[in-house]
Amino acid sequence: GSGLDSVAKGAGKKYFGTASDTNEFSDTAYMAILNQAGMFGALTPLNSMKWDSTEPSRGSFSFTNADQVVARAKQNGQIMRGHNCVWYNQLPSWVSSSGFNSTTLTSVIQTHCSTLVGHYKGEIYAWDVINEPFNDDGTWRSDVFYNTLGTNYVQIGLQSAKGADGNAKLYINEYNIEMTGAKATSMINLVKSLKSAGVPIDGVGFQCHFIVGEVPTSMSSVMSQITAMGLEVAITELDIRMTLPSTQALLNQQQTDYENVIKQCMAVAGCVGISIWDFTDKYSWVPQTFSGQGAALPWDQNLAKKPAYNGIVAGF
Numbered sequence: 001g002s003g004l005d006s007v008a009k010g011a012g013k014k015y016f017g018t019a020s021d022t023n024e025f026s027d028t029a030y031m032a033i034l035n036q037a038g039m040f041g042a043l044t045p046l047n048s049m050k051w052d053s054t055e056p057s058r059g060s061f062s063f064t065n066a067d068q069v070v071a072r073a074k075q076n077g078q079i080m081r082g083h084n085c086v087w088y089n090q091l092p093s094w095v096s097s098s099g100f101n102s103t104t105l106t107s108v109i110q111t112h113c114s115t116l117v118g119h120y121k122g123e124i125y126a127w128d129v130i131n132e133p134f135n136d137d138g139t140w141r142s143d144v145f146y147n148t149l150g151t152n153y154v155q156i157g158l159q160s161a162k163g164a165d166g167n168a169k170l171y172i173n174e175y176n177i178e179m180t181g182a183k184a185t186s187m188i189n190l191v192k193s194l195k196s197a198g199v200p201i202d203g204v205g206f207q208c209h210f211i212v213g214e215v216p217t218s219m220s221s222v223m224s225q226i227t228a229m230g231l232e233v234a235i236t237e238l239d240i241r242m243t244l245p246s247t248q249a250l251l252n253q254q255q256t257d258y259e260n261v262i263k264q265c266m267a268v269a270g271c272v273g274i275s276i277w278d279f280t281d282k283y284s285w286v287p288q289t290f291s292g293q294g295a296a297l298p299w300d301q302n303l304a305k306k307p308a309y310n311g312i313v314a315g316f
C-alpha cells in the first residue's frame with residue numbers, strides 16, 4: 001500500500017495515525033480518506049473522551065460519542081489512542097471549582113480514570129493518562145489537581161488507569177518538550193522519579209503543535225533521554241501552522257518541516273508512531289485557537305493533498 005500508515009509500517013513504525021471525532025463522521029468525502037486502507041493505522045478522539053464529555057456531572061458517565069470513534073477504529077482495523085484522563089482543560093466545573101479536599105479529589109480522580117479506562121479495557125493501545133502537567137518554564141501547572149494534591153495526582157491517575165486496563169500503555173502527554181530546555185528537563189525528571197517509585201509509566205507523548213519554519217531540531221535528543229529510561233515515545237498531535245494566507249513558499253517550507261519531524265522520530269527506535277491532530281485544514285483546531293493562523297495539516301480545506309503529504313512520506 002501507499003498510504004501514510006503503510007509507509008510508516010514499512011519503515012518499522014507501529015502506526016501513522018490521525019485524530020478525528022464523531023462530528024466529522026457525516027462528511028462522506030472526509031470519511032473516504034479516514035477509512036482508506038493503509039492511510040491511518042491509529043485514531044485518537046479529538047474531544048469525546050475528555051472529562052467534560054465522559055463525566056459531565058459527578059458519577060454520571062457518558063460514552064456515546066467515544067464509543068462511536070472506537071467502533072470506527074475497529075471497523076477500519078485501526079488501533080486507538082485514548083485521550084485523556086486527567087487534564088486541567090475541558091474539565092467540568094464540578095471538578096475544578098467544588099473545593100474538594102485531597103481525600104475527595106483523590107477519589108474523584110480514581111473513579112474517573114478507572115471508569116473511563118475500564119470502559120475500554122482491551123480496546124486502547126495507549127492512554128494519555130496525564131495531559132499537560134507543566135508550565136512552559138518547567139514548573140508544575142497550577143491547576144486543581146496540583147494545587148490540591150501536589151505531584152501525587154500523577155501517580156493517582158496512572159495507578160487507577162493501570163488497575164483498569166493492565167495492558168494499555170500509559171502515557172504522559174505534553175507540548176513544548178520537543179526541544180531541550182527547562183520543560184523537557186522537568187518531564188525527564190518526572191519520569192525518573194515515577195520509575196524509581198515503581199509507578200506504572202510506559203510512554204511520553206510529544207504533542208508537536210509546530211509553526212512553519214520553526215520546527216525544533218533537538219526533539220530526537222529529548223526522545224532518546226526518555227527511551228533510555230525504558231519508555232517508548234510517540235508524536236501525538238502533530239500539526240505545523242502558518243500565518244494565513246498560505247503561499248507556495250510557505251507550503252514548500254511546511255513540506256520540509258513535516259519531513260524533518262518524521263525524520264526525528266525515525267532517528268529514535270523507541271519512537272513508536274506519529275499521529276496528526278486531524279488530517280485536513282477543514283477541521284483543524286488551529287484557526288479557532290491561534291488567530292490569523294492555519295493551514296497546518298497535510299490535506300487542504302477541499303480534502304486535496306498538500307506538499308506536506310509528500311514531506312511525511314519522504315521522512316520515513
Ligand code: XIL
Nearest residue numbers: 046047083131173207237277284285
Ligand atoms: C483541542 C481540540 O482539537 C479542540 O477541538 C478543542 O476545542 C480544544 O482541544 N492539546 C491537546 C488536545 O491535548 O486535547 C487539544 O485539542 C489541542 C491541544
